[in-house]
Amino acid sequence: MKTQANGILKKTAFLSVITLVLLSCSYDKKVVKEVDMGKEKNEASWQDDTSPITFDWYINYSWFTTAWGNNEVSKYVTEKTGVSINFMTPKGDEAENLRTMLDKGRLPDFITLSAWDDGYKNIIKSGLALPLDELSELYDPYFFKVADNQKLEWYRQSDGHVYCYPNYSLPIEDYENYKEDRKPSNQTFLVRKDIYETLGKPDMRTPEGFLKALEEAKNRFPMVGEESLIPLGMHEFTKSGNLSIDSILPNFLAVPYEKDGKLYDRYTDPELIRWLKTLRKANELGLLAENIFYESRAQIEENIIKGRYFAMIYQRSDIEVQQLALYAKDKNKIYIPVDGPANSNLDQPTLAGDSISGWTVTLISKNCKDPERAIKFLSYLISEEGNKDLYLGKQGATWDVIDGKEQFVPEVQKLLERDKIAFDNKYGAGETYWMLMDTNYIQKWAVPKPEALNVLQDWPKGKTYNFSVYDQTNPYGESEEAIIFSKVNTKWQETLKLLLLAKDDEEFDKIFNQYQEYAENHGNEKVIQYKQRKFEENKKKLGIK
Incomplete structure (x- = not known):
């Protein structure tokens, strides 16, 4: 050592x-x-x-x-x-x-x-x-x-x-008991309850149903107070990517992490490409926020608390403060999780939980x-x-044994349910x-969440998976693989924005093909081999054959 x-x-x-x-x-x-x-x-x-x-x-x-x-x-x-x-x-x-x-x-x-x-x-x-x-x-x-x-x-x-x-x-x-007994995944597709129900609870699992629902929401509810409705919201775009597109969306589509024992490049999956083209079409139709590439987390949270988004590809834990505030004003205007984007077979999503x-x-x-x-x-x-x-x-x-369980005393629990920041x-x-x-x-001390938050955590149960074996496979530092990975990843983040801004599917395909050529010409095969080695090491660490 x-x-x-x-x-x-x-x-x-x-x-x-x-x-x-x-x-x-x-x-x-x-x-x-x-x-x-x-x-x-x-x-x-x-x-x-x-x-x-x-x-x-x-x-x-x-x-x-x-x-x-x-x-x-x-x-x-x-x-x-x-x-x-x-x-x-x-x-x-x-x-x-x-x-x-x-x-x-x-x-x-x-x-x-x-x-x-x-x-x-x-x-x-x-x-x-x-x-x-x-x-x-x-x-x-x-x-x-x-x-x-x-x-x-x-x-x-x-x-x-x-x-x-x-x-x-x-x-x-702990994985075998995880789906039901542990914290459900944070990954959700959220809609504003009142608008969604007024639209007749549309099926948004297909690209056609997804775009139709966004358009109807925009046409029938153009304004939220004195500001315009934003049909679709996502996490902020950062230098390291976009959580909604890079992680949540592929998991909703049940895109595999590996095939035949080999790590799979999820960005190239036909199902993801199909839905990226759907998001491109959404942008063409004016269904994405105008400044979606520049919105900060604080700006997104401000829009959530105003109820400006109709739908969101978002982590449920990141809206808890806003959800409680919305519920206090009008419990029908909260956000609820529903079946969102799905693959062509309409398979259930495979959402990431704690790993x-x-x-x-x-x-x-x-x-x-x-x-x-x-x-x-x-x-x-x-x-x-x-x-x-x-x-x-x-x-x-702050706590005592109540009904045989160690839990918050009533006044503490009430504030938690009413105002998370004040709590x-x-x-x-x-x-x-x-x-x-x-x-x-x-989990031993967790008490039932208030209705506004409970509705958020119930939906992912049974759809949550432990993907530990795929963690920590990216190269870092100054190695040759790390330098290549950094360049290719930066290129992907640039490409992702261009894909959503493409004027049509033909331009989308051209941009995507250029990204693939860039990755290949810059030695991405070495990164693939590195990640596969780390994957094999992970399996040994975790005792997975």
């Missing part, structure tokens, strides 16, 4: 008490530290020291705005552990902000960012993260008790170390002011105890602090 540069020196003996030379605090001063390696693995080590300490924690999402220390849950956790948190978020573009931080070579104590981008991999590659396994061996055996071994193995790097831990990660062995990769990952920086307290706090957060404290808060204050700010419970939440744990 490689030794972490400027990091922790390896242990030289397994003794009950050993003397270690470490780089302290910011790892620039040598100190001698005694560590009790005889501590039982079952003991929660965070209890050893509950003196006040504040960690800087960077969240790589500009939309996260809930502070620490101003609500019931965060005050309780600080009172219990001694740990306070100073959350930091990017002011502008997340990717650019992270690059700037990496260039400076200094990061806050904790860092949370997407499990699906290269950001966390670049942090590890740059030597700016501490290995969690080494920190645990040195300071906190309890980490190995509360951490899921499959998650650790999934994120183990080529040097043998684990540098990050995921949230909302579902081990593959082993999770949604985000959290790392401890090598600049961390106190690595010992950091790993112990992280162990607490990923444990059942930590999840319970963050989800429910303090017994008697976050006052109580900070539920999934307010989601950074290291565990799907399996929080």
Whole structure:
């Protein structure tokens, strides 16, 4: 194994008490530290020291705005552990902000960012993260008790170390019970209830029915207040793609991830091409938002809360705040999920649920002011105890045993159902602090959602799948494959916009063929081979034959 540069020196003996030379605090001063390696693995080590300490924690999402220390849950956790948190978020573009931080070579104590981008991999590659396994061996055996071994193995790097831990990660062995018993997929096709029902609940599974419904909605309901109706909305277009088109739509079409044991290029699938041409036609007919390529998430959310969209290819969890507000005004004007775009056989969608990769990952920086307290706090957060404290808060204050179940007291539950933002700010419970939440744990305390949200989560049940084995196959960094992948992916994002803007199907085909030629001429075959190797490695990691 490689030794972490400027990091922790390896242990030289397994003794009950050993003397270690470490780089302290910011790892620039040598100190001698005694560590009790005889501590039982079952003991929660965070209890050893509950003196006040504040960690800087960077969240790589500009939309996260809930502070620490101003609500019931965060005050309780600080009172219990001694740990306070100073959350930091990017002011502008997340990717650019992270690059700037990496260039400076200094990061806050904790860092949370997407499990699906290269950001966390670049942090590890740059030597700016501490290995969690080494920190645990040195300071906190309890980490190995509360951490899921499959998650650790999934994120183990080529040097043998684990540098990050995921949230909302579902081990593959839980898959058999996943469809009904675990959190349903976030991926939905949504329509505004009142308009959809007035139109006679049209079948929108075929391109013809889809376009007809959008046109009728536009013609019969041209205005929402003083603004025009937007027949179809999607997630924002970013530098890394469009979630609605790149992921949700292919899953609605049940486009396979592999064929005959080989990874499949879903972008070339005839069913997806058929529906991309449908979206092109929608744009030609004026059924897409005029500024769809430039709308920010904040602008989209503003349109949702106004009820300006008739239909949306969107994640249901991303409209919960707006849905509650709409319900409070008029329960008939909320968004409901319905059968949306389907393949030619009208097969049920195969929607993505939680996977082993999770949604985000959290790392401890090598600049961390106190690595010992950091790993112990992280162990607490990923444990059942930590999840319970963050989800429910303090017994008697925010929750109690009611009808034999640990759940929010009525006043807390009522605010959650009425105003999610006010709930976050006052109580900070539920999934307010989601950074290291565990799907399996929080299901124990989840209460029935209010009607406005319950309707969103019921529809994906039975259509949700664990696609872990296909995760983390894209090359990154400065390898030849990564450079090719970056170029081809950038080309695809440019092409996608041009496809939707094409004046007819003939121009669409020409643009798409040019993309395929570009990919082939720029060595995309090497990327395909790389991804296949990673796919085979994933199968071994997960014990899939």
